[in-house]
Amino acid sequence: MLDFLSNIAITVSGRWYLLTALIWLAVLVSLFIYRRTNPLVSSPLRILLMILRGSALVTLLLALFETQVTSSWQEDVPPLIAVAIDQSASMATVDQKGPRIEQLARALRQDLPQVWTGSMTQKYFAFDSRLRPLRPSELDSLRPSGDVTDITSALETIHSTLREKNLQAILLFTDGNYTRGGHPSRYAAESGVPIFCVGVGSTQPPPDLSITRVQANSFAYSGEETPIQITVTGTDLPTVRAAVQLIENDQVIASTTLQAAGSPFEQTVTLSWTAGGEGRHKLRVRVSGQAEELAQDNNQRTVYVDVLKSRLLITLLAGCVTPEISFITNAIKENLRYRLQTLVQRTDGRLYDRDGQPAALDSLDHTDILFAVNYPTSLTPDEMIHQVEKSWTTFSRPILFMDGAETDWKKLARWQRWLAIRTETLQTQPFSATVSLTQEGSQHPIMQIPGSGPVSASAWNLLPPIWVHHRIQGVRPGAQVLAMAAGDASRPDVQQPLIVVFSDGMVNSAALLASSLWRWALMMKGINNEDELYMVFFNNLIRWLQMEKKKELVNLSLSKSSYAFGEPIPIQISAYDVRFNPVANASVSLLMEKQGTSMTLSAAPAGNGLYEATFQPESPGEYEIKAVVQKDGALLGTATSLFSVGAYNEELSVRICQRPLLQGLAAVSGGRYVSADSLYSLRGQLPAQSLSRVRSRRLDLWNHGALLLFILACLIAEWWLRKWKGMV
Numbered sequence: 001m002l003d004f005l006s007n008i009a010i011t012v013s014g015r016w017y018l019l020t021a022l023i024w025l026a027v028l029v030s031l032f033i034y035r036r037t038n039p040l041v042s043s044p045l046r047i048l049l050m051i052l053r054g055s056a057l058v059t060l061l062l063a064l065f066e067t068q069v070t071s072s073w074q075e076d077v078p079p080l081i082a083v084a085i086d087q088s089a090s091m092a093t094v095d096q097k098g099p100r101i102e103q104l105a106r107a108l109r110q111d112l113p114q115v116w117t118g119s120m121t122q123k124y125f126a127f128d129s130r131l132r133p134l135r136p137s138e139l140d141s142l143r144p145s146g147d148v149t150d151i152t153s154a155l156e157t158i159h160s161t162l163r164e165k166n167l168q169a170i171l172l173f174t175d176g177n178y179t180r181g182g183h184p185s186r187y188a189a190e191s192g193v194p195i196f197c198v199g200v201g202s203t204q205p206p207p208d209l210s211i212t213r214v215q216a217n218s219f220a221y222s223g224e225e226t227p228i229q230i231t232v233t234g235t236d237l238p239t240v241r242a243a244v245q246l247i248e249n250d251q252v253i254a255s256t257t258l259q260a261a262g263s264p265f266e267q268t269v270t271l272s273w274t275a276g277g278e279g280r281h282k283l284r285v286r287v288s289g290q291a292e293e294l295a296q297d298n299n300q301r302t303v304y305v306d307v308l309k310s311r312l313l314i315t316l317l318a319g320c321v322t323p324e325i326s327f328i329t330n331a332i333k334e335n336l337r338y339r340l341q342t343l344v345q346r347t348d349g350r351l352y353d354r355d356g357q358p359a360a361l362d363s364l365d366h367t368d369i370l371f372a373v374n375y376p377t378s379l380t381p382d383e384m385i386h387q388v389e390k391s392w393t394t395f396s397r398p399i400l401f402m403d404g405a406e407t408d409w410k411k412l413a414r415w416q417r418w419l420a421i422r423t424e425t426l427q428t429q430p431f432s433a434t435v436s437l438t439q440e441g442s443q444h445p446i447m448q449i450p451g452s453g454p455v456s457a458s459a460w461n462l463l464p465p466i467w468v469h470h471r472i473q474g475v476r477p478g479a480q481v482l483a484m485a486a487g488d489a490s491r492p493d494v495q496q497p498l499i500v501v502f503s504d505g506m507v508n509s510a511a512l513l514a515s516s517l518w519r520w521a522l523m524m525k526g527i528n529n530e531d532e533l534y535m536v537f538f539n540n541l542i543r544w545l546q547m548e549k550k551k552e553l554v555n556l557s558l559s560k561s562s563y564a565f566g567e568p569i570p571i572q573i574s575a576y577d578v579r580f581n582p583v584a585n586a587s588v589s590l591l592m593e594k595q596g597t598s599m600t601l602s603a604a605p606a607g608n609g610l611y612e613a614t615f616q617p618e619s620p621g622e623y624e625i626k627a628v629v630q631k632d633g634a635l636l637g638t639a640t641s642l643f644s645v646g647a648y649n650e651e652l653s654v655r656i657c658q659r660p661l662l663q664g665l666a667a668v669s670g671g672r673y674v675s676a677d678s679l680y681s682l683r684g685q686l687p688a689q690s691l692s693r694v695r696s697r698r699l700d701l702w703n704h705g706a707l708l709l710f711i712l713a714c715l716i717a718e719w720w721l722r723k724w725k726g727m728v
Helices: 016-033 043-064 100-115 136-141 151-162 184-191 323-333 361-366 382-395 409-418 439-443 457-461 519-526 533-545 659-669 676-682 705-725
Strands: 002-004 008-011 068-077 080-086 121-127 131-134 167-174 195-199 208-215 219-221 225-235 240-248 251-260 265-274 279-287 300-308 312-318 338-345 369-373 399-402 425-427 431-437 466-468 480-487 495-503 508-512 554-558 569-575 587-594 597-602 604-607 610-615 621-631 634-645 673-675 691-700
Touching (some): 100 136, 100 167, 121 136, 151 184, 195 659, 195 676, 208 279, 279 634, 361 382, 382 409, 399 409, 431 439, 431 457, 439 480, 508 533, 554 621, 569 587, 569 621, 587 610
Parallel strands (some): 080 121, 080 167, 312 338
Antiparallel strands (some): 279 300, 431 480, 569 610, 604 610, 621 634
């Protein structure tokens, strides 16, 4: 390595003396070639030709020896101060010191210029949920409106962006009310950069009445009363008397009076709401404002409740008492959407409830789903057969039929048009059988068991044998066979449909052509297998049975009902055909409406009947979304939902400047806390040390395109001059 003036270094891959000798040789060759020319040319031209030839050869040698030139110099970097300004909604509130936006503007416009000294440079940033750079000209036009304050993320981003630029300190303008990102002091203690916190706002709570919490079930049942709990807090108010109201569709549907003798206080009141029709309902909770309040933007909240059809009544008709009844009951009772009415036939042919009371035949008119388990039997009276038939004819109830040893298939034939199977039987000799999924069944939602793989085959193969009592001639045209019953070792050649489903698009029907399915639950637990296949299977089956045409074939899912402004909204749509098979390659459009404005976007396929989209709202407000699913130009179904963006701002739940938090943040980082009206006291307090550092730059001559161009240029110029003069 050779050093020139201690700031330029030249490095070659070979030996210096060899390169030097070759360079001298190249120069001498160039001089020798052009010492005499034919024809004779002027001396200046000969010198130029020597220079061109010599330059080309020398440069080529430098490239062959992989020459590198490194230059270094000393650089003085002035001190940099980052100014981070909180632009969340809480910075726009009003307190005892007046509007915070005015406090902030006064500090930035009047006091901040007095803080700068010497050679300090500044970079300005605004932050709420994310950090963005600001131009100095924008400081007079700040409009705080963010739904989220993430102080930690802002500090991390500033530090990672400016740490190579002599960042000396961060000047943080905020009220300290962070709502995301965790306690900022945890990061500040490790950053190594002092943070000077400028507290904006009063540390005294203003006169304020606010709704701080609304508790309601995320779903309710149509026609049933649902409690809504509202928590109201008050600060710096005299005796309070306020109306707390529950509002739907701009109508007050429930109200109560809240009274408090002085403040601070926190009270919780409960209002009742009776859910109407199915779907997502928007409820607004409001507490009347007080004259002393400086602002009333936190006096109301919006809550969304999904209203489901009133609890589905499942009536189980059993031909006799069997263990199956208890296991079905246990599988269903965990789901609050269902009520189970069990009616068991006795030897007199009548049905009795669990209390041993005779069941009224007209109770079937109120049933949503009918289970016929080992029913009807030879003891079942024709009157009961007729009553079930009449109920189905009038109300088109979905049905699950489970075969049993006592089932009378001749009487069952009267219900043929509602069943998924044909009621003609070949024999009544029972046999033991295992479950074998069909190809169609492996894809059907009823048979999908979470955690058992996409086809669930491994879970079904582990099940113990069950009993098949009747062999059937076939299934109904259009029915789907989801599983087959395969005979055991004594009857290996016997197979028949075991689980069959049918849907005409209006009513669904299913058949389980075996008994002792309870063994799936009992015996699996006996071998310490905790697989909940039995429970999951029955709940899948019930869900499929109660699906209504076009109404639930398309489902629209949102992760929640309220989003912060700026937060992306993931949307998922599931689409099924009338046989509840996932629909692929459908056209899914989403219509967003908000206060008279609308926009449309498309959802992309995600596989297995799922479609996904992400919506980025351009403004806060209340939105209605409608999903329209079409397949081959035909409407498959629609689904709607409601959600809000920025409807409730957690920023407004705390009205004071968090001075203790900001003091702690400044202390652990080596900075200092001041209030916005004392900002001028930081003059001379900010670190302002310039940074001297050595910078270097390396040029690889051997790997530089310009080097090749230079060699070619020299050789081409030499060739052209020789040709011009006719030299040989």
